[in-house]
Amino acid sequence: MEDSIRILRINGPIIWSYGDTPLKIGEQVFVGNLQLIAEVIGIEADHTIIQVYEDTIELKPGEPVYPTGLPLSIELAPGLISSIFDGIGRPLDYLATKEGDFLKRGTHSEGLDREKKWEFTPSVKKGDLISGGEIIGNVKETSLFNHRILLPPSISGRVVSVREHDEYTIEDEILQIETSKGTESVSMLQKWPVRTSRPFIKRLQNKKMLFTGQRVLDFLFPIPKGGVAAIPGGFGTGKTVTQHQLAKWSDADIIIYVGCGERGNEMTQVLTEFPELVDPVTERPxxxxxxxxANTSNMPVTARESSIYTGITLAEYFRDQGYDVAVMADSTSRWAEALREISGRLEEMPAEQGYPAYLGSRLAEFYERAGSVLALSHREGSVSIIGAVSPAGSDFSEPVTQNTKRFIGAFWALSKELASARHFPAISWTDSYSEYIENVKPWWDQFGNDKWSSFRNRMMYLLTEDQRLQQIIKIIGADSLPDDQRLILETAKLIKQGFLQQSAINPNDAYSSIEKQMSLAELILYYYDESRELLKKGIPVIRIWALPITTEILRIKDKTPKGEEHFISELKSRINKEFSELKTRY
Ligand SMILES: Nc1ncnc2c1ncn2[C@@H]1O[C@H](COP(=O)(O)OP(=O)(O)O)[C@@H](O)[C@H]1O
Ligand SMILES: [Mg+2]
Structure with missing residues (x-):
């Protein structure tokens, strides 16, 4: 039998096909004798353009193309948590156990385990009128996570029957519903096309803080849940370490980590490290x-292109259950390079630096899916996005960084100079910004009205003054500065080394609690204020620096684990003691 669609031409992961069967843009198809997974990306008068998500080696013109009639989708149901997927939502861990470590080409795996049974507790009853996206029951998926089972957004009507509390697979019917089109059977499994955002009732303002346990971020450049941040930085400046820190410590309910085009060993590190870590709040794994x-550099570029949409679709699904989700993408530059490579193979007219003209709109399609919403489940949920950007040579004027800036509210600029001085995290306090200060202020105000904002303003002032004075010193030298300005330099040093620096590998300091952040800031500013009093009495600034307490303030962050933050506040009385001794000597 003649197949009606055939391969005409092949260029890497892009193929041109011809035939009579009409295909749709976005439709998933299977290509060649191996039935490789692919998606229709263009339709022209006499042929169709298809991108293949697997290696096309040995594929030949004339081989068949099989339509599916459905858009490229991922599966949503219990079983997602703790899993590892490739860029098109195929499970890597589950398949690895069945097929060895590597996915065979043309593996059409079902995304999720079909046999596993989950304990389902219904939350609707016969006769209830329910609409798309509402919660119909619960599954305790892990000890940390309650998976709320949602009615697919497109279905609504009256419940005809519900299964009682028991164990079911994701394909078992759990509900029958009378819709305008007749009775439909509903299971825990639903599918969603990755390139389409999931519907919600309305957008909400982002008001909750995304607390990360990283002082420079939380204190100086915070983002709210539902916010969007970029981490631009050249090679080795700390993008991946920062993303890992956020994935480990930020207080989102769900973390989706997209390893996009980076080295495989970094994903391995996530896989080996994360299972050993415990949540600082719940103390669960x-x-x-x-x-x-995972779409590491050795996997097909097309799957890398789709991986961020797979990630954001998963995030929206959990948002719709009423959760706060954080998506980390490392790195969006590798994703943009995939876009560039595909565009080149399509022989499109390149724009700036070879990237396609639609780079900005594609980035928008990703970043605009972040935000806080009132979901169809009538719960509030959010998706935060933190995207790493890796501009070659730390040149922030290149197209990916510049386009990204249009869609983000916080810019965490990594500095080559700080990284080479081993000041980590190397987040520049002069080049970074957050437009979310007003969003998160009410959250910080719980810990003292205006306390955080006044500490933050004072620290930013001292850091800016320090920056200005450093320029002057270059010309006239530090010795010629008056003592009040030299005190600013010294206090800025305390802020930089005793507060902003935070080692990801020091177990006492990798995560910094709210209390620790507040008491460190308060201590340093107290030291500054009390020192100014001493200066007024004519005590030289170098005598103040020489006091043991100055060094102690620099070291206290590394010595103070969670739960022992009171030691930091207690240093205030040591300031009092050493300062009054100094006074009596004058
Ligand atoms: N917060 C941190 N604490 C300690 N070391 C860090 C920190 N951030 C970065 N580093 C150091 O910088 C190195 C490079 O960081 P990495 O995140 O791999 O850079 P990038 O992803 O930008 O290329 C790390 O191996 C580590 O030694
Ligand atoms: Mg990296």
């Missing part, structure tokens, strides 16, 4: 709230 999407 962090993998119990984490999903990994």
């Amino acid at each position: 962090l993998m119990e709230r984490t999903i990994l999407i």
Whole structure:
């Protein structure tokens, strides 16, 4: 029998096909004798353009193309948490156990385990009128996570029957519903096309803080849940370490980590490290709230292109259950390079630096899916996005960084100079910004009205003054500065080394609690204020620096684990003691 669609031409992961069967843009198809997974990306008068998500080696013109009639979709149901997927939502861990470590080409796996039974507790009853996206029951998926089972957004009507509390597979019928089109059977499994955002009732303002446990971020450049941040930085400046820190410590309910085009060993590190980590609040294993999407540099570029949409679709699904989800994408530059490569093979007219003209709109399609919403489930949920950007040579004027800036509210600029001085995290306090200060202020005000904003303003002032004075010193030298300005330099040093620096590998300091952040800031500013009093009495600034307490302030962050923050506040009385001794000597 003649197949009606055939391969005409092949260029890497892009193929041109011809035939009579009409295909749709966005439709998933299977290509060649191996039935490789692919998606229709263009339709022209006499042929169709298809991108293949697997290696096309040995594929030949004339081989068949099989339509599916459905858009490229991922599966949504219990079983997602702690899993590792590739860029098109195929499970890497589950398949690895069945097929060895590597996915065979043309593996049409079902995304999720079909046999596993989940304990389902219904939350609707016969006769209830329910609409798309509402919660119909619960499954305790991990000890940290309650999976709320949602009615697919497109279905609504009256409940005809519900299964009682028991164990079911994701394909078992759990509900029958009378819709305008007749009775439909509903299971826990639904599918969603990755390139389409999931519907919600309305957008909400982002008001909750995304607390990360990283002082420079939380204190100086915070983002709210539902916010969007970029981490631009050249090679080795700390993008991946920062993303890992956020995935480990930020207080989102669900973490979706998209390893996009980076080295495989970094994903391995996530896989080996994360299962050992515990949540600082719940003290449960962090993998119990984490999903990994791995598209490392050795995997096909097309799947890399789709991986961020797979990630954001998963995030929206959990948002719709009423959760706060954080998506980390490392790195969006590698994703943009995939876009560039595909565009080149399509022989499109390149724009700036070879990237396609639609780079900005594609980035928008990703970043605009972040935000806080009132979901169809009538619960509030959010998706935050933190995207790493890797501009070659730390040149922030290149197209990916510049386009990204249009869609983000916080810019965490990594500095080459700080990284080479081993000031980590190397987040520049002069080049970074957050437009979310007003969003998160009410959250910080819980810990003292205006306390955080006044500490933050004072620290930013001292850091800016320090920056200005450093320029002057270059010309006239530090010795010629008056003592009040030299005190600013010294206090800025305390802020930089005793507050902003935070080692990801020091177990006492990798995560910094709210209390620790507040008491460190308060201590340093107290030292500054009390020192100014001493200066007024004519005590030289170098005598103040020489006091043991100055060094102690620099070191206290590394010595103080969670739960022992009171030691930081207690240093105030040591300031009092050493300062009054100094006074009596004058
Ligand atoms: N917060 C941090 N604490 C300690 N070391 C860090 C920190 N951030 C970065 N580093 C150091 O910088 C190195 C490079 O960081 P990495 O995140 O891999 O850079 P990038 O992803 O930008 O290329 C790390 O291996 C580590 O030694
Ligand atoms: Mg990296």
